[in-house]
Amino acid sequence: MAETIIEVRDVHKTFISETKRSLWSRLAGRPHVEKRVEVLKGVDLEVHRGETIAILGSSGSGKSTLLRCINKLETIDAGRIYVNGHLIGYEERGGELIAEKASITAQKRTDIGFVFQHFNLFLNKTALGNVMAPLRDVKKLSATEARDIAVPNLEMVGLGDKMENYPSKLSGGQKQRVAIARAFAMEPSVMLFDEPTSALDPELVGEVLAVIKKIAQQGTTMVIVTHEMQFARDIADKIVVMDQGVIVEEGPPSRIFTVPQHPKTRALLSRSGILPS
Amino acid sequence: MDFINNTFAVFPALLVAVPVVVQLALGAMALALVLGLLIALARISSIKILRGIATFYLEVIRGTPLLVQLVYIFFVLPSIGVEIEPVPAGILGLGLNYAAYLSEVFRSAILSVEHGQTEAALSLGYTPSKTLWKVVIPQSFVVSMGPIGNYFIAMIKDTALTSVIAVTEILKTANILNSQTFQTTAIYTAAAVLYLIISLPLSRVVVVLERKARSSG
Numbered sequence A: 001m002a003e004t005i006i007e008v009r010d011v012h013k014t015f016i017s018e019t020k021r022s023l024w025s026r027l028a029g030r031p032h033v034e035k036r037v038e039v040l041k042g043v044d045l046e047v048h049r050g051e052t053i054a055i056l057g058s059s060g061s062g063k064s065t066l067l068r069c070i071n072k073l074e075t076i077d078a079g080r081i082y083v084n085g086h087l088i089g090y091e092e093r094g095g096e097l098i099a100e101k102a103s104i105t106a107q108k109r110t111d112i113g114f115v116f117q118h119f120n121l122f123l124n125k126t127a128l129g130n131v132m133a134p135l136r137d138v139k140k141l142s143a144t145e146a147r148d149i150a151v152p153n154l155e156m157v158g159l160g161d162k163m164e165n166y167p168s169k170l171s172g173g174q175k176q177r178v179a180i181a182r183a184f185a186m187e188p189s190v191m192l193f194d195e196p197t198s199a200l201d202p203e204l205v206g207e208v209l210a211v212i213k214k215i216a217q218q219g220t221t222m223v224i225v226t227h228e229m230q231f232a233r234d235i236a237d238k239i240v241v242m243d244q245g246v247i248v249e250e251g252p253p254s255r256i257f258t259v260p261q262h263p264k265t266r267a268l269l270s271r272s273g274i275l276p277s
Numbered sequence B: 001m002d003f004i005n006n007t008f009a010v011f012p013a014l015l016v017a018v019p020v021v022v023q024l025a026l027g028a029m030a031l032a033l034v035l036g037l038l039i040a041l042a043r044i045s046s047i048k049i050l051r052g053i054a055t056f057y058l059e060v061i062r063g064t065p066l067l068v069q070l071v072y073i074f075f076v077l078p079s080i081g082v083e084i085e086p087v088p089a090g091i092l093g094l095g096l097n098y099a100a101y102l103s104e105v106f107r108s109a110i111l112s113v114e115h116g117q118t119e120a121a122l123s124l125g126y127t128p129s130k131t132l133w134k135v136v137i138p139q140s141f142v143v144s145m146g147p148i149g150n151y152f153i154a155m156i157k158d159t160a161l162t163s164v165i166a167v168t169e170i171l172k173t174a175n176i177l178n179s180q181t182f183q184t185t186a187i188y189t190a191a192a193v194l195y196l197i198i199s200l201p202l203s204r205v206v207v208v209l210e211r212k213a214r215s216s217g
């Protein structure tokens, strides 16, 4: 078996939000109520080098949260996450977990590419500027070195002719391709995609999926949260189905899409028209 | 016709004060920009004492008239042994005052930068402070250009207040001329026109800056 790139062990995550109190209950001095939602209830996941994992699941099942925990955009309450053997978010000293310094977290994140649903391109930079920025600011490369890496990456995503465009002059599909190039140019050990095509007009979905597929075929390790069932079936080595904060089923697409075991998987597949309902 | 001729005639005498106004406005603006940014950062910092100091500063400056602040710096500080020349005192007073207002511009501009920008930077391996300096602040600066420009124009007009602390800017120069020639109407009309000549083109520039900031969003 190829080496393990991501190891998620028994991860729990609870969001605590203070419910808004009415003016009256504040004046009356009633204690505020904390709303707790356990979003991840013990998740285990392993991703090996070169693998493509697709995470499916209905809205609110915790897919984004899991992905965001992997690069510590969210902190976990319990469990362990390792990326390339490095514990994320903490240092382990004699069995004890100590929160790590922000600079250490940052260093670990350079090894994890993240692609957001809403692209999050730097609005004050051109396509080329977006891809060059982290190479310069984080990897400390010279302008020439950064450009020499950024240009081929933009060409790879088919944007060689749009390099000087600002995000406001790019379509959604083009923006997402720049975002992919920006993350990929950092040469991370793994790429995480959180619904990369959900914010796109239907006719722009294809061009982005094609780029992701291209990256997968280069042997990139990746985890994709997606609602594009056919795409997941097409490129994933393993399908993971989440529901209400746990993984309810996982396996090769050939099995998941034909003989799903869990009722939630069956419901999900019939809802997207893959299984007859 | 005499009035217009007289007004034109006193113009050159007032023009000598323009370099002083430029010096005051540029010096005070530089101070206000740097200090304003620091105050804004202190206000959004996670360190409570920094927030406290910044908020206190803001309350004091905004709760007292600029004129009183200038007088305080020039006439009160010497009593504790701090003597400052008129022009530096003017720069200091205007700068400290405008820093408070600019800090609010910076703070709201920083807070207006979308959270997605921060998350993108963090996900790419930027540290929190690098995210602030390389991603958030440059973008907030674009948003701030218009308001900063407007404050700059307001500051140019406020340089007139430094006449009370012996700075020979436009108003003080006009006062001196008036006491010598008593052409009150012509002199003060010329002074007002001079302020207009400076501020009108600048407000056109601000409009252009604002339009640019909007279109880059």
Ligand SMILES: Nc1ncnc2c1ncn2[C@@H]1O[C@H](COP(=O)(O)OP(=O)(O)OP(=O)(O)O)[C@@H](O)[C@H]1O
Residues within 6 Å of the ligand: A015, A016, A017, A037, A039, A057, A058, A059, A060, A061, A062, A063, A064, A065, A066
């Ligand atoms: N910052 C937050 N504060 C409070 N609750 C949150 C927060 N983020 C997510 N949640 C809640 O956690 C649950 C899981 O959210 P998550 O975004 O992980 O779901 P998802 O599987 O990605 O869904 P979707 O398909 O809609 O993107 C939801 O009920 C959501 O309301």
Ligand SMILES: [Mg+2]
Residues within 6 Å of the ligand: A063, A064, A065, A194, A195
């Ligand atoms: Mg999601």
